Amino acid sequence: MVSVMSNVDTGHEDMVHDAQMDYYGTRLATCSSDRSVKIFEIKGSEQSLIAHLREHEGPVWQVAWAHPKYGNLLASCSYDRKVLIWQEDGHTWRKIHDYSNHTSSVNSICWAPHEYGLILACASSDGSVSTLTYTSAHTWEAKKINNAHNFGCNAVSWAPASAASSSDGANPSGLSNPRIVTGGCDNCVKIWRQDSQTGEWSEEAKLERHLDWVRDVAWAPSIGLPRSMIASCSQDRHVTIWVNEGSTNQWHPKDLGRFDDVIWHVSWSITGDILAISGGDNKVTLWKEALDGKWICLNDTSKPQVS
Helix, strand or coil, rough: CCCCCCEEEEEEECCCEEEEEEECCCCEEECCCCCCCEEEEEEEEEEEEEEEEECCCCCCCEECCCCCHHHEEEEEECCCCCEEEEEECCCCEEEEECCCCCCCCCEEEEEEEHHHCCCEEEEEECCCCCEEEECCCCEEEEEEECCCCCEEEEEEEEEECCCCCCCCCCCCCEECCEEEEEECCCEEEEEEEECCCCEEEEEEEEEEEECCCEEEECHHHCCCCEEEEEEECCCCCCEEEECCCCCCCEEEEEEEEEEEEEEEEEECCCCCEEEEEECCCEEEEEEECCCCEEEEEECCCCCCCCC
């Protein structure tokens, strides 16, 4: 069973929506309906508040750390239709970019694998998905996938970076063209691919199985296998694992069964073989694929630990 090692009293004045550790596990960023982002320094079981960022004008839904090769950078997205990018300068955090080109709430943000550069994907209730790329001219270049989902987009996740194959186009770095997966209020999961020449995004696959809004999607990290996996969860109380064996663009669904409540979030372990699932019943369960291909529940953190 999983046991609690420490608790963090964030001091937020309203509901906390997200909490993310940085790459090294020494910083914790949190965000809340109190319109603020907080950053804590973590030392063992102790934590101290080092920044309180209060420039959003609505509930802040998510925070995301960039890879440390780009310095200490944090992004946040909000109901106020904005995406803010923050940078640590000495011991002070400051806003370095304000992206406000969405017409509705920005619900999800995700940094690209660092091999592709400093790129942030943003999913909005206006149905579009934006990418913000930091250029050699020290500016942020925005591209948008308009009407990516009918009625709104709730989640976005990047495919892991991989070397280009003979059947796949490559960007200048020699990697395969970037891909993202999105989930929306049209009950669909969609995969998008960026063209190496134009930089534009096009729909590569549309995965239909859920019967209600898709709340989250997560592309599994690569562990050297030729196949790809995506997890999606929905208000229909189902979690689906989408598997692509790599030889075609065919994605095969595996359903983990019906859960007791709405499923809000799915997250892969760093090795890509364990999936954490959290929902409206305040439970977190961990799942792993067995040798026979079936997915089994490893534990349930809502149950008390038995010594």
